[in-house]
Amino acid sequence: MAEVMDAAIKPRQRRKEARPAELLAAALEVFAEKGFAATRLEEIAARAGVSKGTVYLYFESKEALFKAAIETAMTPAVEAVEAIANDPTRPAAEMLRCFVVGWWERIGTTQLGAVPKILVAESGNFPEVARWFHETIISRAQRAVARLIQIGIERGEFHPVDPMLAARVVFSPMFAIIIWRRAFGHFMPDLPEPRRFLDEALAILTYGLVARKKDES
Template identity: 40%
Template structure:
């Protein structure tokens, strides 16, 4: 194999990621509905036909973005929660800290911002995001909370409903920032949110010490 052939192969292998990077940039700038495949191709420096070769639709592009960036995080979270043994508050702290660290990266934050902005007009986006992220983490988190109740770490709570209290404030925080421009000058300030959220959450679900 010649050096030119090797370079061409490496370039071909990198192209799907380059297209996804371009798609995310265009989705953030234009919005999912207004974005055009021609603009994504131009941003990536490839032809429109090449974009369609890898991704047959804008929905497929967004799904590719989610699968590349967020699905692995969800899979890792599920694995950690499933094998965690001890006080579930430690696991929750670990999980939410990881999420907050990931969302501190503007490139990763852009993905839930696009999803939250477009789910009303494009229900298929919500279904895809639920399938690739939410439906993976939710059962593992509910099981963790149930084990915490059984072990006496947590007071009797409804694990399925309590999940909303664990994850909900992060979703609302991002929505306020992305959709309503709340706290835009200070930015997301995820560490401040995490400290406040864990304090309120743990005071709500922790078992009362006699």
């Protein structure tokens, strides 16, 4: 929005350094809204405050722009996310909460939250990108959670569940809320506050729905 207005006021600026990043941000936005095939390069260009031709000064093709947008958006978040829950001094349940909340705040609430939806949508058309995403993002994060659960089990804090399966279970509510917000959020005023939802999810995941008769937590 701001870029577009600037562009209207000051057309034909020369800002070689800033263009790629602005184009990538705009691309992520539009791809997230419309999917790959339905987005027009002209719209991306317009949102970045340039004309279509300019896009080709910085990117080979639409597909290259697409891949670059996803990779540059996600990669810096990966290490940060992986490190989030690596403080084994605290109780396992607390580390789990830290991880989920941290992931939500770093991915779900930001521009990056668009990426899962894009990849689900385009997995059929871009299997290589989907594979890359799954291996370097989802799998990696799930392995981290699985390790964390493994520690919890070894310490006797958790039931002896299958760590990898349990990691996926823990992941599910986060994945679901990110997708739901982006896909159905517009016309869904009754969508729960994500933090409340995640808190409830964490509570259920840690203590379960079933009330014990004897002792209460």
